Amino acid sequence: MKKLLVMLFMLVTCSVFAQVEKNGTIYKKHPYITIVTNSTALFVKQDWVGLAKVYADTAKFYDPSSPRKQTLADEKKAWADIAARWTNIKVVQVGYPDGLAYDKDPFTVQSWWKVTAVNKKTKKTATFEMVQFDMFNKAGKIGTEVSYYDLTPLMNAAK
Template sequence: MKKVLLIVMMGATFITYAQKKANGTIYVDHPAITVVEGMIKAFVNGDENKVAGYLADDFKSFDGSNKDDKGSDKASFLRSVKNWKDNIDYLSIKRSAGAYPDALEYTDDSQKDVVWVQTWEDVKGVHKTTGVKIDMPMHRLFVVNKDNKIKSIMTYSDAGIGNEVRDSYSVRKNGTIYNHHDYINKVRVMVHAFENKDYDKAYSFYDKKASFRNSNMAPDEKSLTLDQMKEMDKKMMQQFDVTSMDVRGYPDYLNYELGDAKVVQSWWNCNMTRKSDNKKIVMPILFIDTFNDEGMITNEIAYYSDKILEKEIEY
């Protein structure tokens, strides 16, 4: 039995080692990396002539996210240098945090005259005309020939940003705004129910799984549940007496085409008396309420300054 076990263990060890086969060497420092990073710097600076000096005559660039891409030639790539310079403010292409380029020299004959360089970068900038912000990771594979010229680039990046830039050149309607609608009516009834301390009626307009946020919460802070919001309101009412909720301007109901979102925006002056010292406080507040298809509020964001609640206002 021991002999059988030993044979099995030796066989497993052999299989483990047999699965490994070297196919070249990876370098963290290499002349090919210097060439690639030199070209990137020239690209960011918008220097077409300098970029051209880094590229082979038969250069091709490919979109790695498009399997049907046939590639673009050197002249096309150089035009893109000018295009980025003319259209992008604050352009930067830098190594992603914790990342660095690798140079790979493969041992197989088909790769003996080239070096592959792979990079992980962050591309940032702002499109001059549309204001679309560029802030995306980008992975690229460069092939550098024996003359230290870049023979090809394969780029993997977020095409969505380019699509947003192109779409932003056109005027596009994204829904309809109403100044009278049943959802507006519901928000008004809900707010005035709070004003009149009819809390059961006020909360009846919210879906049981509704979520709540306000402008004083940290971005990474978890949204409140309906029960948590009730408790927060209860503590507020222990300290303040709401005497009036007065609408400012008029509410809007926005029925967005994209996503069919149903949103009511309403602006209010919340008139309160602080119970501890009888101080009168007026707090401007904006409610953004999102409705589901059943006409229930599923999400509410309140914009106000809680500093106003601490401020003494003299009349």
């Protein structure tokens, strides 16, 4: 019986210590989360100058609409194209963003959005959900932005 109790104690002790290791911290509120939320508001207002200021000059962008990473200059052209082809753009936050402070990686804000826009030519509405990951550099600027969304609603609204 004594061996059984010792063995049980050892198993419980090991399982407790095995769960102590952390990879970082998740934040519900953080200044970088505010930057991402504000950048979305700037996008909706089409304040491209203000929006560009939250990104590093060397920022890289990844999304399903482009087969390769985009630079800030490429992204500015994409913003102008969006303004030329779409109107009544609405972006609604879904849930709340998470600030991910990993031990060995850049601080990342993970956010979820519901986007609605009307195609100027066809007058059709596109609605889709998007998840976005914004990774910040040491200067507090967004250095990498990765967005995932389904292009189908946009393509259908453009037809």
